[in-house]
Amino acid sequence: MRRFGQHAVLKDDMIETYTALHAAVWPEVLEVIHACNLVNYSIYRSGRELFAYFEYVGSDYEADMRRMEQSEVMQRWWTHTKPCFLHHDRQEYYMDWNEIFHLA
Amino acid sequence: MRRFGQHAVLKDDMIETYTALHAAVWPEVLEVIHACNLVNYSIYRSGRELFAYFEYVGSDYEADMRRMEQSEVMQRWWTHTKPCFLHHDRQEYYMDWNEIFHLA
Numbered sequence: 001m002r003r004f005g006q007h008a009v010l011k012d013d014m015i016e017t018y019t020a021l022h023a024a025v026w027p028e029v030l031e032v033i034h035a036c037n038l039v040n041y042s043i044y045r046s047g048r049e050l051f052a053y054f055e056y057v058g059s060d061y062e063a064d065m066r067r068m069e070q071s072e073v074m075q076r077w078w079t080h081t082k083p084c085f086l087h088h089d090r091q092e093y094y095m096d097w098n099e100i101f102h103l104a
Numbered sequence: 105m106r107r108f109g110q111h112a113v114l115k116d117d118m119i120e121t122y123t124a125l126h127a128a129v130w131p132e133v134l135e136v137i138h139a140c141n142l143v144n145y146s147i148y149r150s151g152r153e154l155f156a157y158f159e160y161v162g163s164d165y166e167a168d169m170r171r172m173e174q175s176e177v178m179q180r181w182w183t184h185t186k187p188c189f190l191h192h193d194r195q196e197y198y199m200d201w202n203e204i205f206h207l208a
Contacts, residue, residue, distance in 0.1 A: 005148030005155055022205040030207055040208065042157070044109030044201035051109055051201060053146070053157040097148035097155065101126040103134055104144060 002056040003102065006094035010048040014084035019045065021080055028073045036064040048086070052094055106160040107206065110198035114152040118188035123149065125184055132177045140168040152190070156198055 010018050022043060033041060037058030044051045058064050068074055085093040114122050126147060137145060141162030148155045162168050172178055189197040 003146055005146065005157065007150060007153075007155070019204050025205065025207075033207060038207075041206065042107055042109065042203055043205040044155075045204045046111060046199070046201040049111075049201075050204075051111070051148075051155045053109065095150070097150040097153075099146055100123050100149045100154075101129065101147040102145065103129075103137060103142075 002061060003099065004052075004054055004056065005097045005099065006052045007097055008050040008052070008094045009086040010050065010084050011086050012048055015045075015048055018050075018081065018084040021084075026073070026077060029077045032068060032071045032073050036068045038064075050094070106165060107203065108156075108158050108160065109201045109203065110156045111201055112154040112156070112198045113190040114154065114188050115190050116152055119149075119152055122154075122185065122188040125188075130177070130181060133181045136172060136175050136177050140172045142168075154198070 037056055038054050039057055041054035042052070044053075056064070082093065087093065141160055142158050143161055145158035146156070148157075160168070186197065191197065
């Protein structure tokens with residue numbers, strides 16, 4: 001199992017939109033996330049800053065992430081979420097941070 | 105089970121110290137953390153920013169946190185970690201962020 005911690009920043013005027021989207025994520029998005037072997041997925045927010053924590057339980061993370069990117073459902077979902085991010089011209093909205101400590 | 109996501113900021117000149125401390129956390133500190141019912145505890149870092157994720161599996165979080173604060177081991181450990189934080193005059197170094205999404 002691999003763990004990930006990722007940070008992102010929202011546009012100030014899109015905080016409510018992003019929060020509302022995540023209070024009612026489409027069931028088919030949740031299905032794709034699980035199909036791509038991501039579990040225990042949480043997103044935290046303070047102001048316009050976001051931090052996501054999730055666990056990967058598959059055997060090929062890069063291949064599963066490519067599958068997720070190619071998923072029609074996710075591409076449709078991202079048309080709603082991507083405009084919320086401050087760095088909307090960047091390829092990756094959530095950036096990996098380094099794990100400096102872990103206790104099971 | 106309750107999940108927590110918390111953010112903190114280090115002093116620029118204490119980033120290496122804090123990282124080194126967490127690469128070799130004292131075994132007795134790990135024991136106290138488990139005794140206080142915290143599990144799956146990760147800390148992520150980018151620059152001087154930290155984000156901690158952990159899960160609480162006990163039945164009285166506030167009481168367990170008070171026990172942790174009163175632990176002699178933790179008080180000794182914190183004499184090393186507390187000077188690393190930017191807001192060293194603040195009572196809490198790690199601040200809770202709000203969970204806006206969770207998928208088991």
